[in-house]
Every structure is written in C-alpha cells, then in structure tokens.
Amino acid sequence: MNKTELIAKVAEVAGLSKVDSKKAIEAAIEATKAALKAGEKVQIPGVITLSVAERAARTGKNPRTGEQIVIPAKKQVKIKAGSELEAAIK
Numbered sequence: 001m002n003k004t005e006l007i008a009k010v011a012e013v014a015g016l017s018k019v020d021s022k023k024a025i026e027a028a029i030e031a032t033k034a035a036l037k038a039g040e041k042v043q044i045p046g047v048i049t050l051s052v053a054e055r056a057a058r059t060g061k062n063p064r065t066g067e068q069i070v071i072p073a074k075k076q077v078k079i080k081a082g083s084e085l086e087a088a089i090k
Contacts, residue, residue, distance in 0.1 A: 036077060046084035053078045 001009070003025070011021035032050065035042050042050040057073040 044082070046082040048082055048085060049080040051078050051080075052076070 007018055007022045007025055010016070010025060011018045014021065016024070032042050036050060036052050039052060052075050055074050055076050058071050060069050060071045061067070062069050
C-alpha cells in the first residue's frame, strides 16, 4: 500500500474526504518526524513503537577492494511492532 492508497482507505473507513484524510496523515507524519528528531519515543499502544538509536562508528571492509574503511556514527530509527499488530498478521 502506498501513500495514495492509504489516504483513500483512511477516507473510506473514517468517512472523511480524501483532502481531509491527506491532511491528517501528513500532519501525523510531520508530528512523528518532529518527535523523533527531538529524541522522543513515538508509541501507538498495541500497534507500533518508534525510537531513535545511536549507532557507534565502526570499521568495515570495502567489498570491492578489501580495503579497511571507517563507517561513521549515525542515528537510526528503530521500529517495534506492537502485540495487536503482530496478532493481526498471524
């Protein structure tokens, strides 16, 4: 399901127009981005938990040349499915 299909489905289920549905979804995405950027955890109980984890710098190997390289530290989004979501897909 892509974003357009999600907007259509939310509009259908919630009884909203596609324009209102699009605004709501985009607002939720922006709020999620802002919270993660601020280092906060985003939780929808039973469905999903999003958080930011720091990955330390490490050494790796260039697969083409075999040369040692330094992989820089970075922040990464961690996603954990909730129990209701996991039960729904079984």
